[in-house]
Amino acid sequence: MGGKWKPLILYHLRSGPRRFSDLRRAVRGISEKVLIQQLRELASADVVVRHDYGEVPPRVDYTVTPFGMTLIEALLPLCEWGVRNRTATSA
Amino acid sequence: MGGKWKPLILYHLRSGPRRFSDLRRAVRGISEKVLIQQLRELASADVVVRHDYGEVPPRVDYTVTPFGMTLIEALLPLCEWGVRNRTATSA
DNA sequence: GGTAGAACCTACCTTTAGGTAAGTACCAGA
DNA sequence: TCTGGTACTTACCTAAAGGTAGGTTCTACC
Numbered sequence: 001m002g003g004k005w006k007p008l009i010l011y012h013l014r015s016g017p018r019r020f021s022d023l024r025r026a027v028r029g030i031s032e033k034v035l036i037q038q039l040r041e042l043a044s045a046d047v048v049v050r051h052d053y054g055e056v057p058p059r060v061d062y063t064v065t066p067f068g069m070t071l072i073e074a075l076l077p078l079c080e081w082g083v084r085n086r087t088a089t090s091a
Numbered sequence: 092m093g094g095k096w097k098p099l100i101l102y103h104l105r106s107g108p109r110r111f112s113d114l115r116r117a118v119r120g121i122s123e124k125v126l127i128q129q130l131r132e133l134a135s136a137d138v139v140v141r142h143d144y145g146e147v148p149p150r151v152d153y154t155v156t157p158f159g160m161t162l163i164e165a166l167l168p169l170c171e172w173g174v175r176n177r178t179a180t181s182a
Numbered sequence: 183g184g185t186a187g188a189a190c191c192t193a194c195c196t197t198t199a200g201g202t203a204a205g206t207a208c209c210a211g212a
Numbered sequence: 213t214c215t216g217g218t219a220c221t222t223a224c225c226t227a228a229a230g231g232t233a234g235g236t237t238c239t240a241c242c
Contacts, residue, residue, distance in 0.1 A: 002095070002199075020219055031201060036220065056208055057218045074172035081165035093229075111189055122231060127190065148188040148239055 003038050005030050007079065010064065010072050013048060017063040047071055094129050096121050098170065101155065101163050104139060108152040138162055 005027060012018060012026045024035055039062055042048045047068035053059040064072065096118060103109060103117045115126055130153055133139045138159035144150040155163065 004093075004199085021217080024219095032220075033202090033222090034200060037200090052219095055218095057210085058208085058220075060219065071172060074168040077165040077168050081162060095230085112187080115189095123190075124192090124232090125230060128230090143189095146188095147237085149190075149237090151189065 003041065005034060005038050006042065007075055009035070009038055009042070010047070010068065010075065011079070013062060013064045013068075014072050017051070017061040019059070019061045023062065042068070094132065096125060096129050097133065098166055100126070100129055100133070101138070101159065101166065102170065104153060104155045104159075105163050108142070108154040110150070110152045114153065133159070 008027050009023065012023060024032060043050050046065055048062045048064050051061050099118050100114065103114060115123060134141050137156055139153045139155050142152050
């Protein structure tokens, strides 16, 4: 399952629940549409959980599941590799 | 840098040089065009090296560089995660 | 002589991910 | 009253990745 933003989203979710608008500001450059899309996909894959507080104004947050945590851990080496070699490549 | 096939290509290159047609058979479902594209990109990023024997009929093989090996190692955890959870997801 | 295989290249078409821009319901605060 | 913020949805457009199908040059083999 693709989505160039998913790793970044997960990265920002790694240390606890985050509200939608919070993520939107954290993940720079992502559009609202795509952020929701990705979050929905992650949720339907049981990587994150969406919690709607049913309040008004709306309040929703997203949390990584234990399963999602295993994904994050699997992604970390690649992430670190990317950081180490960001001078050499642009990915 | 994208390319849904790159991880698979690298996976098949992990244990030594492979000829083009060899890779083509190993990486099932990839078209020749895309395989070459990806190999060229990997080569220009110094992840693999292309060796042309200058023979006729043509003979070329591709080898992972030490740098490429660090990438493969960074990819392995994600790869294993994918294998472990291939029943749950389709990616 | 005809076929098959090597390692490509080229042109064309389709799919899809992502971007842009607008709209929605509701409330708080200046 | 008007603006701003929340969490979305909808419609439309574009760019790029990938797929398909053909051609090329040369040799080896039946």
